[in-house]
Amino acid sequence: MLRNFTIVVLIYLPIFLNAQVEVTTGNTPEELAQEIVGNGIDISNATVFGTDEMFGLFSNAENTILNMNTGVYLTSGSGLDIPGPVTYYASSSNIMPGHELLTVLSGQNTNDASILEFDFVPSGNEIQITYRFGSEEYNTSGFEG
Numbered sequence: 001m002l003r004n005f006t007i008v009v010l011i012y013l014p015i016f017l018n019a020q021v022e023v024t025t026g027n028t029p030e031e032l033a034q035e036i037v038g039n040g041i042d043i044s045n046a047t048v049f050g051t052d053e054m055f056g057l058f059s060n061a062e063n064t065i066l067n068m069n070t071g072v073y074l075t076s077g078s079g080l081d082i083p084g085p086v087t088y089y090a091s092s093s094n095i096m097p098g099h100e101l102l103t104v105l106s107g108q109n110t111n112d113a114s115i116l117e118f119d120f121v122p123s124g125n126e127i128q129i130t131y132r133f134g135s136e137e138y139n140t141s142g143f144e145g
Contacts, residue, residue, distance in 0.1 A: 021083045025056040032072045033118035046118035051094050053078040054114040066132050076112035
């Protein structure tokens with residue numbers, strides 16, 4: 001059974017953590033997709049949209065607010081800012097276009113989209129993906145949730 005999943009994560013600003021989180025940039029789309037689905041799952045058609053600093057892998061985050069050892073990050077800023085130290089709105093402008101669907105839904109232009117898309121074939125009839133959403137300005141931008 002072939003299922004097509006599109007994972008689009010747009011994080012307005014990077015997640016900042018108070019630990020020695022390590023990040024790598026410039027990973028291939030296949031490496032990112034495989035990190036998400038795990039070993040033994042066939043992936044195909046993996047693509048990323050964004051600059052090399054907008055996506056990558058993180059590690060050593062188990063003792064942070066993420067409570068995850070490793071994973072994939074997608075950010076509208078720079079992944080190199082993730083380990084900190086935190087500076088006020090340390091995001092960077094990548095001068096990249098936003099995401100068309102989010103622009104339509106929000107009614108305003110979006111910018112600096114970071115997108116990972118891939119297909120995979122599950123080995124069973126269930127899939128579980130753990131994810132975290134974070135933004136340094138989430139609580140200060142009038143969002144409610």
